[in-house]
Structure formats: structure tokens, C-alpha cells
Amino acid sequence: MTVAAKHTKALSARGVAVIGRLNASYLAFLALLIVIACITPSILEPAGFMNFLRRGAPLAVVASGQLFVIVVGGFDLSVGSLITLTVMGSALLINNDPGKTWWVIATMYGIGLLAGLINGLVVTYLKVPSIIATLGALLSIKGLALAWSGGSPQGYLPDNFRQFGRLTLHDVPGLGVLPLAVIVLVVVVAVFTWLLHRTNFGRLALVVGDNAAAAALAGVPVRQIRILAFVLSALSAVTAGILLGGFSGVSTDAGDGFELQSIAAAVLGGAKLLGGRGSVPGVVSGALSLTALFTLLNLLGLPKPLRDAVQGLILIAAAAYSVRRQEWSG
């Protein structure tokens, strides 16, 4: 069994435990899968399911990062433009020279780190509400991406960059096929699950989101924790950008919609807006549910605009349900 498969197994064991605590997104995901399987049974075959996971990977990665910001009580609206900047900037910097791929990826993570740090510092030290701070970052980062490229997609991504989104390993024992993007997803989810649920940082992040003033009085380094949350969110956006550049190539709207979809995925996955509660496996399940929903609406032949409308309805239902659930559980 590969390391990745072990992680998957550990996660599903955790997942079962969380279902016991009424996380509806697992049930929603299962229900959607069953409905899709009735239309195209191939999704339940290993190859079909792996392909589904590969398509869902970027959103699941961004949503897991976004979760940290939500858990500490904020929003990160800049992830979408950071994805766009990653895709367009990588293509410009690599300039079709496969030899540059690795340092370009490193540079992109450097830019992500910087963007996350700036978001975090603006929110914690300048006390700008995170909606406004990351909204400003959204405008600025997208503007930078467009100014840098002159407003249209420039350059190409070489194969060794695109492999993260495109490459599929064949003849993997036990699974048959295994896309590289799924391995990336599993690693990110495993690391984030460990960070949020198994480390002091994770516990303190939940405490900060629950009651920042009390956490500060108790000696929690509230600012550092918040800054780290924004950094994690930005780094996950860069990761998603690398995956997306792999399967869909260079475009100026590569990351459009991810800011809101990632927040929606987090809400679906049981995270509490304005902080204090959330689980990484739940959010991943929320993200995969959204991906399954889009797949289903696509299969049903609904035009993309109507998919947006349905996404809106689902969001309202999920948010209303989550309010009720908090009341039921006291």
C-alpha cells in the first residue's frame, strides 16, 4: 500500500467518526455520488472516481486553506486572484523553458507567502476587517497579474509543470490509476488535518476564532495565529494554481469564482463563519460535494449560469441548516 493510500484510509476512518457528529456534507456527497452513478455508472469505477477527484482537487485544496482563515474568524477573498497570478506568472517566468520549472514553482510559493503575510499583517496590525483587506488584495493581485501579462494570457506551461495537474500514474497496485493531482490533494489534506486537529497551532486557531479577546487574555499569540492562517490559505491557493495550470492551461480567469466557492465549500463542510469551528475532512467533503454538484448539473445539461443559481440556493440551504444545527446541538 502506498503512503497516499494509507492517508486516504486514515482520513476515511476519521470521516466515519465525524458522520457520527452529524456532518451533513458527507451524506450530501454520498447522495450526489449515487445520483451521478445512476446517470453514468463509470464514476464509481476506480478510473472514473480518480478522474472526479482530480477535477475536485484544486477546490478542495483552496477550501482547506480557506478553512484556516474562516476558523480564526475571517475571510480570504484573495485566493481566486492568487490562483490566476500563479498560472499567468508561471507561464511568463518559465517562458517555455522546462529547466526553469522548479525555481518558478519556488518563486510562486514565495509570492504566495508574501501575499498571505501582507493579508495577515494588514488584518492584525492595521486592524482592517478581513473582507476589506483581502478584497483589496483581490483587486491588487488580479491587477498585477494583468499588468504583468499585458492583459492577455502569455506564454506556455511546459509539460513538467503541467504534470501536477495532468499526469496519471498507471498500474498502481490496488487503485489501477492514480492522478498526481490526487496525491497532491491527499498530502495537502493530511498535512492540514494534522495542523488543525493535532497541533497546538490548530487548537489555538479554533480558540482564537471562538473568542479572540479571551484568547488574547489567556496569552494566546492571536496575531501570529491569524497571520499564519492567511499564509496557509495563500499557499494552498498557489498549490491549486499549479494544479489548475496543469489541466486547463493559461488564462486570465483561471481562478475566478474560487474565493466564493471555497467559502461555500467550507460552509457546506460544517465550518462556522466568523470562526471557532471547522474540520478539514468536512471541508474537503464540502468541496467534493460542490464538484459533484457541478458535475451533476453538467450531466443534466444545465447551462453554466443556472449552475451558479443552483450553487446560490445550495449555499443558502447549507448556511440555514448550519444555524439550525448549532441550535439543536445547544
Add this chain to the structure above:
Amino acid sequence: MTDVAVAAVRRRSRESMTVAPLLIVSSLLAYCAAAAATGQAAQISVDGFIGVLQRSVALGIVALGQTMAILVGSIDLSVAMLVSVAAVMASWWMQGDPRMMLPASMLVLVLATAVGIANGLLVTKLRVNALIATLAMGLILQGILSASFNNFAGSVPVDFQVIAYGTIGKLPFSVLFMLVLTGILGLILSRTRFGAHVYATGGNLEGARLAGIKTERIIIAAHVLSSLGAAITGLYLASRLRSGAPWVGRDGVYDLESIAVVVIGGTMLAGGRGGVWGTIAGVILFGSLDAIFTMIGVDAFLKQVLRGVIVVAAVAAYAFRSKGQGA
């Protein structure tokens, strides 16, 4: 309403009154400085100033409505899509027929009222977080609109274009309308029972409810006003562009920019403090900045970068001194 309550309201709205003139004067000074520095002294004139105001009208009216939503402690992210819906439906229903001007405009306003009530009910009765509720409402509106229309739909009659192009002397109707609307909303906020209840609801929801204020109705009313602002901007854009297209609202980024100018104008995002004159000052700041960037010849994309930075810097200028942790 007791004298104490009136005094409290006066005090709260006065805070933004001190911000407003300062912002307006400094934006206009920056505008003049930029005009002088780039050798475009002709821009320093009544016409130049009115031009800045006229380019701010669309954002201004949306932002006035947004101010109401934010004052009650809510927020409205559906405005951009509602602007598109209003612009498209107005021109679709008119189809260039002057007799349809009034019925179509009325229908648009009724539609907006319904959207505002829906937003308000989602926030108050279903207790959905306002960000999520209005964001989702925006997605629903955009989805239905883009599925039905994918280009300029219908047209508005020549008479309807008076809204955007008509003037009294040098002053365009649209600018006058924005200023009068600001005055009316300002008076409602500072002199009426409804205004006092708006501040009370935004300042302390539970306290206001215990004091016997029907907070749910106040929040729904604020959302209706916000939706009406968006619809009026939609009508104005249909008049200016001679037709409505499903992207006019999204292209204007009215959702985010309206929130930005409200906050720049000194209204607290948490609600309960601020006012419409501050918002207009924020709108004038944005309008002047746009004019300045154009005069200096800043590249369109760089302009976007600078806008982002300025929004954050302007909010930071207030927030920095505030106590507490923020989020």
C-alpha cells in the same frame, strides 16, 4: 422617541459629518493638484468637478443603499447583480416604446423590492449570515439573468435617456438626484424614528430588540432600500448605455466598491455608526482618484492595483486606532 435617543442619533450621525467635508476637500485638492501638475489646468473648473460627480453617480446611488444595509449591521453583496437585472429588464420591457417607460421602471422597482425583502427574510427569519445570503442571492440573480440574456437586450426610448443626459443649466439631473437622495436619507437617519431605530439595531441588535424595536422589520427595510438603490443605478445605466446588458453590474464591481466607499466614508462595518454623507464623500474620493489616474495616464491594470491598495489604506486609517482584535 425620547430626547436621549434623539441626542444619541445626532451624535452618531455627526461623527460622519466631520469626516465627509475633510474627505471631499482633500479629494478635490488632489484632483486640482494632479490637473495642475499634468498641465491640464482646464480640468480645474465647475465642468471638471461636475464631470467627476457625474461619473460617480452609478456607484453613488448603490453605495447610498449599501450604507443602509451596513448601518443595520448587515451587508448586501447582491447589488452588482441586481444592477444588471434592473438594467436588462428595464430595456427589455421598454423595447424602445416611450409608453412603457413608467410601467417598466415601476416593475423594476417592484422586482428590486421583492429581492430586498427576500434578502431581509433570509437574514432575519432564516438567520443566514448576511454575506452568504446576499452573495447567494447575487449568484441566483446572475444565473437566471445570464441564462436568459447574453447580450444587450431591448432598448430604452430616447425620452428615457434624459435620466442620464438631461441637465438643469450645467448640473446633470443624475448628480442632482444623487445629492437630493443623500439629503433625504440623511434627514431620515438623523430626524426620524426609523433612523433612530436603524442606528439602534445596528449598534446593539439584542438591546434594540429588548427595547421594543421591531429589529427584523428594520433590517428588512434596510435591505429593501439597498436593493432599490441598486435598481435605480440599473435604470440609470440602461438610460446611459441606451440598453441593458447582463454584465453591466459585474463590470462595475458595484458590490465590493460600494462596501469600500461606505467604509471609507466612516460607516462601521459592524453597523450602528456612520451616515450617508460620509458615503458620498467616499464616492467623490473614488471619482477623483479615477480622474487623477486618467490624467496622469496610469495603465488600466495598474489602476486596479492602486485601487486595491487605496481601499485598504483608507479603511486602515480608521481601523488602526480602534480597539479590539478585529477579524
